[in-house]
């Protein structure tokens with residue numbers, strides 16, 4: 001690949017922990033033929049100091065690397081004021097000079113790894129100060145969150161689209177870089193045994209859990225305005241729902257896949273007003289013990305209001321009112337300071353019509369297909385088979401496939417894949433504006449209710465647990481229960 005990559009926010013956490021190690025891995029694999037990186041941030045640094053910090057980030061993420069000095073020699077730095085045209089003029093000169101030196105064919109990727117309030121301003125300046133006037137391609141990679149609600153997302157999109165075409169905009173959702181999230185489509189559409197069953201005649205419910213043990217860490221200021229609904233549900237969880245629910249695309253082109261995902265969003269049942277608290281549960285963590293360490297309540301975290309109304313946990317029932325999914329609940333739950341770090345999808349199939357092989361006092365095990373997204377990666381199919389040596393009693397057996405990238409949790413690999421996709425011009429695993437707009441309009445109706453009613457019962461779950469008790473009731477009233485993510489782990493982890 002041949003490109004000049006300009007990273008806005010190059011001294012930040014994301015750049016250090018994810019982007020530089022990912023770029024190194026691409027470099028090491030020979031995927032970066034001709035490349036240079038211009039790091040841009042506010043503080044004053046020399047290019048040598050910047051190269052040192054890139055080196056430190058790569059070494060601390062990946063260990064000793066033989067070609068690190070050669071790698072960092074491709075990095076340059078400019079201290080920059082995002083709202084000042086003079087800064088962009090200097091940046092343009094530097095970019096043109098580097099383009100010439102490395103023969104980068106005028107290909108440019110602008111990666112906005114900064115606070116979202118700067119996204120629109122930067123995009124507008126890139127155009128007005130002529131950094132986008134290149135003879136090769138120009139692409140804009142945008143980090144999340146893409147807006148705060150539908151109205152702000154529309155405004156941001158307008159600013160971005162005045163400088164870039166939709167096909168030049170790469171809105172990152174790092175879950176779409178995860179190996180097993182990408183695998184959802186393949187599991188569904190490359191197996192004759194699943195697709196005929198993938199509908200409301202055979203599936204009773206789908207459960208998606210993404211639990212974290214970490215708290216809000218240093219991100220209190222951002223999180224106070226976001227909460228779990230905007231931070232995780234609007235993007236990552238909704239994307240997984242779309243991949244699980246979409247119709248088979250007529251081919252694997254970006255447009256076809258995106259348009260099938262959009263059709264799912266269009267079929268989402270609107271949940272608003274009084275229905276919100278019937279379909280959704282919010283929670284906020286109190287103090288507790290996580291992995292044997294005593295941790296404070298959310299309201300005690302830095303930059304968090306002592307009476308914060310922000311949810312650190314959300315669970316809900318999402319209904320997709322179309323022919324395939326009518327009547328099948330998609331239950332989602334995600335939160336911080338839960339008992340375990342795990343992202344899993346459980347597809348629960350309907351019970352067989354009659355229990356011939358189980359003793360009457362025992363429960364019939366439904367068939368489950370579990371997609372393990374992280375930390376372990378793989379799939380498990382829960383079946384029933386005859387107990388060895390017994391009469392005709394059935395017992396549960398599990399067929400497991402473990403991906404080799406085991407325990408690849410939140411590693412740079414996701415970003416590595418997404419960066420490579422962007423350089424190749426493949427936007428399939430980035431979110432199209434229509435997906436963003438539909439998911440905001442779904443989420444906005446929930447936040448409207450939650451923001452206008454104070455959750456005086458907060459905090460309502462102890463750190464180190466799986467959320468408030470109402471979350472179990474959400475399923476119980478439909479006759480289901482959450483499959484415990486830790487029990488499902490066993491086969492693949494050991």
Ligand SMILES: NC(=O)C1=CN([C@@H]2O[C@H](COP(=O)(O)OP(=O)(O)OC[C@H]3O[C@@H](n4cnc5c(N)ncnc54)[C@H](OP(=O)(O)O)[C@@H]3O)[C@@H](O)[C@H]2O)C=CC1
Nearest residue numbers: 009010011012013014041042043082113114116143144145
């Ligand atoms: N960190 C993560 O794991 C994740 C981050 N993201 C998203 O990535 C983006 C960046 O996050 P993160 O790296 O954590 O943020 P940080 O706060 O760590 O870094 C912010 C960066 O922006 C620069 N910056 C801030 N203000 C200005 C300004 N006025 N002019 C020029 N540069 C400025 C900072 O430069 P300086 O140091 O010089 O002030 C720094 O390089 C955000 O949109 C976030 O939501 C998304 C998913 C995960």
Ligand SMILES: O=C1O[C@H](COP(=O)(O)O)[C@@H](O)[C@H](O)[C@H]1O
Nearest residue numbers: 144174210212231232343409410
């Ligand atoms: O986007 C985000 O994701 C992380 C969780 O990502 P994972 O890959 O570790 O599952 C979350 O911690 C963060 O709050 C959110 O902004």
